[in-house]
Amino acid sequence: MVVVPVDAQGFSHVPVMPREVVAAFASHGQGVLLDVTAGGGNHAALLLEQAPALRLYAFDRDPVAVRATRAKLAPFGARATVTKASFAELPETLAALGVTAVDGVLADLGVSSQQLTDAERGLSFRLEGPLDMRMDPTRGPTARQLCEELSRDELADLIFQLGEERASRRIARCIKQALEVGELTTTSELRRAVIRAVGPRRVGGVDPSTRTFQALRIAVNRELEQLQGLLEVLPGWLRPGGTAALISFHSLEDRLVKHAFQQRQVWERVTRKPLVAGEAELAANPRARSAKLRVAQRAEEGEP
Ligand SMILES: C[S@@+](CC[C@H](N)C(=O)[O-])C[C@H]1O[C@@H](n2cnc3c(N)ncnc32)[C@H](O)[C@@H]1O
Structure with a gap:
C-alpha cells in the first residue's frame, strides 16, 4: 500500500524525482527561480530549503494549489512569492511582478495527486464526480x-x-x-x-x-497548447547559462519538450536522454512511473 502524505493544509502530493530536481538547480543557489507548476509547493519548498539564498516565484492555474503553496512556503517569508497564473498568463504576470530575468524554471507538468483524488474535480474514473476536469x-x-x-x-x-x-x-x-x-x-x-x-x-x-x-x-485544459506556449517564451526569461527542468508524464508532452531542447542556438542539453525515477522512488510513489525529466541550459550565445 502506498501512503500519500497529507500536509498541514490537507494537500496530498509526493513530488517526483526530488533529488534530481534539486541537483538540476544546484548551481543557482544564489539566484532566482520560477516554479510554474507549484502544485502543493513540495518541489518549491525543497529547493528553498536546500539553498538559503535562493528567491523563488511559484505559479499555478489552480486556486486550491495556490492556497496550499502559499501555506507551505509561508515559513520562507519574502524569499517566496506565490501567484495564480496559467502558462499563458505568465508573461503578463511576470511583468506585473517586475521579474525580467531568472536563473531557472521548473515545470512539473500534468495533475497533482490532490487534483486526482478530489472527486469534485472530475479527473478520475475511480471516483464519482461531475464531468468537469478543469484545473482552473x-x-x-x-x-x-x-x-x-x-x-x-x-x-x-x-x-x-x-x-x-x-x-x-x-x-x-x-x-x-x-x-x-x-x-x-x-x-x-x-x-x-x-x-x-x-x-x-x-x-x-x-x-x-x-x-x-x-x-x-x-x-x-489545453495542456499541449499551454506547454508549447511556455516552451516558446521561456528562453526569453532565462539568463544565459540559466536552467530549465521539465517533467512530463506522457509521450505527447515529452515530444514537445524534446524538440524544443533540440534547438541548438537556444539550448545546451544537460540530459540527452530523459531522467526517470529509480527503483526505490517507484516503489514509494507509483505516480513517478511515467515521469521523464529533461534539463537544458540557455545557451551563452544566440538569441532565443
Ligand atoms: C504535478 S503537479 C505539481 C506538483 C508540485 N511540483 C509539487 O511538488 O507539489 C502539476 C501542477 O501544475 C499545474 N498546472 C498544470 N498545467 C498548468 C498550466 N498550463 N499553467 C499553470 N499551472 C498548471 C496543475 O494545476 C498542478 O497543480
Whole structure:
C-alpha cells in the first residue's frame, strides 16, 4: 500500500524525482527561480530549503494549489512569492511582478495527486464526480461541455490523438448517445459510455476508460497548447547559462519538450536522454512511473 502524505493544509502530493530536481538547480543557489507548476509547493519548498539564498516565484492555474503553496512556503517569508497564473498568463504576470530575468524554471507538468483524488474535480474514473476536469474551475468549458460542443468526428479525432485510443470512433459514438439520453454528467457515466463501446476488459491492468479520460483532460485544459506556449517564451526569461527542468508524464508532452531542447542556438542539453525515477522512488510513489525529466541550459550565445 502506498501512503500519500497529507500536509498541514490537507494537500496530498509526493513530488517526483526530488533529488534530481534539486541537483538540476544546484548551481543557482544564489539566484532566482520560477516554479510554474507549484502544485502543493513540495518541489518549491525543497529547493528553498536546500539553498538559503535562493528567491523563488511559484505559479499555478489552480486556486486550491495556490492556497496550499502559499501555506507551505509561508515559513520562507519574502524569499517566496506565490501567484495564480496559467502558462499563458505568465508573461503578463511576470511583468506585473517586475521579474525580467531568472536563473531557472521548473515545470512539473500534468495533475497533482490532490487534483486526482478530489472527486469534485472530475479527473478520475475511480471516483464519482461531475464531468468537469478543469484545473482552473473558473475558466473554459468542462469536459461535459466539450463533449457537447464537438461533433462526433471531432470528438473521435480528439480521443484518438490525445488518448492514443484506437477505438476512438466507437467511443465517440457511445459518448454522443449518452449525451442524447441525458447520461453524461458524471465520471462514472463517462466510464460506462466507454465500456459500452469497448467492453469491460482491462488490458495490462489498465481501465478501459483511462485513455479517454486522459484525452478529455488534456483537451479541457489545453495542456499541449499551454506547454508549447511556455516552451516558446521561456528562453526569453532565462539568463544565459540559466536552467530549465521539465517533467512530463506522457509521450505527447515529452515530444514537445524534446524538440524544443533540440534547438541548438537556444539550448545546451544537460540530459540527452530523459531522467526517470529509480527503483526505490517507484516503489514509494507509483505516480513517478511515467515521469521523464529533461534539463537544458540557455545557451551563452544566440538569441532565443
Ligand atoms: C504535478 S503537479 C505539481 C506538483 C508540485 N511540483 C509539487 O511538488 O507539489 C502539476 C501542477 O501544475 C499545474 N498546472 C498544470 N498545467 C498548468 C498550466 N498550463 N499553467 C499553470 N499551472 C498548471 C496543475 O494545476 C498542478 O497543480
